Amino acid sequence: MNATDRTPADLLRSALAADPARPLVTFYDDATGERVELSVATFANWVAKTANYLQGDLAAGPGDRLALLLPAHWQTAVWLLACSSVGVVAQIGGPSAPADVVVSGPDTLEEARACTGERVALALRPLGGRFPQPPQGFADYAVEVPSQGDRFAPYAPVDPDEPALAVEGRELTGSQVVEQARADAARLGLTQGSRLLSGLPYDTWEGLSAGLLAPLAAGGSVVLCRHLGQLDAAGLTKRQESERVTHTAV
Template sequence: MSLTARLLDPILRAAPARPLVTFYDDATGERIELSAVTTANWVAKAANLLRDQCDLEPGGRVALLLPAHWQTATVLLAAWSCGAEVVAEPADADWVLCDSDRIDLALAAAPAGGVAALSLDAFGRGLDGLPAGVVDFASEVRLHGDEFVPWEPVAPDAPALDGMPSEELAARSSERAAALGLSSASRALSTRSWSSREDLTHGLLAVLAAGASLVQVANPDETRLDRKYETERCTTRL
């Protein structure tokens, strides 16, 4: 079972329509809310793109040069659906997924597979003027199927994050959820960056492991966080 299945399947069985990820960008005023079903749909589309278009196979390596964003969550889960390992260093990756500001950095790593660029646009607009060979994620992902069926099972000892096996990462995420007091009734407000294994485990994976709901705020306006906490009916802060 992939790490994605370990995290998402229990949520899809228990509360498929409940908000799973609510994303704010205080710099742009963006707010988007995804249920568990919608999240799984995006994950499936992204996984099909990575496998069928990018030839990402089990054991392949992916690096992400992306902020903490709802689309980042979906491509992380998509990579794990494919049985890939997420690595910190772009130079160690077969594929690098990046935002528009870091395309040059991604290309400089010269990944063996290639580079996919995400616009992170709220309306799904793609990127113009991309260098030759760079995949425009927003334009391509919508062409792929809404369901993903892996060609082969993902072994529990397959590396998922910087060498850590998926089974161990799932267990650590559950342990962190318990330490944070998270449960399926929790709604967590977070401004964490996901830029390290600790941040990613604390700010995303623990929430999913608990079956909780995440309110992720990018470019946070500190004067508005208390109001968000109240209006979104949050129960804890990360």
């Protein structure tokens, strides 16, 4: 990747410039049988649409805080990079009440209602489907985002030395996220073209790094698996072979 990249959004831009057609995120939900594969270009398009929604409709800007109450999922990965694109701090865990925006899955709606700011809900259904009936007090992500613009430009420059991610009780700037992701990629032996299967949750740095940031920093890709424990050893081996996995974090 480009040595001058200083935010996660920079890493995505470099990946898009290098090879937009290659796979970036392959997502499995072993509770539903869902499989979704997103190329760099498709993933970047979702990020742009989400960033436009975050900056425009939700009026979020640099320094604002977004409480991300979502599991390890391809749409969570999109929100992480959208926050980086706008300059919004993505908060993983912790109370949602002080946040300017909360983004929730279907299982954390009650917790999300503590936020007095903007509230967005994701059904996390296959193919990014909508809620059958939107939760009261929440905008439905699947309704709001598809019509957003395919290109994104921030209203204000994103400072890589400002906080970008809050996880496990610590805050990291955009440049620190990139530096740590690169260090993790080196530690894991990831290189360009590596394919990392991760069954780790997104509530720790380790899970966020293995499940998106380290492969992105290395020029690789991730096979992100939710409910991986429902696979037996033979099923896991079959997936590793079929997805051409080179590294595993479970």
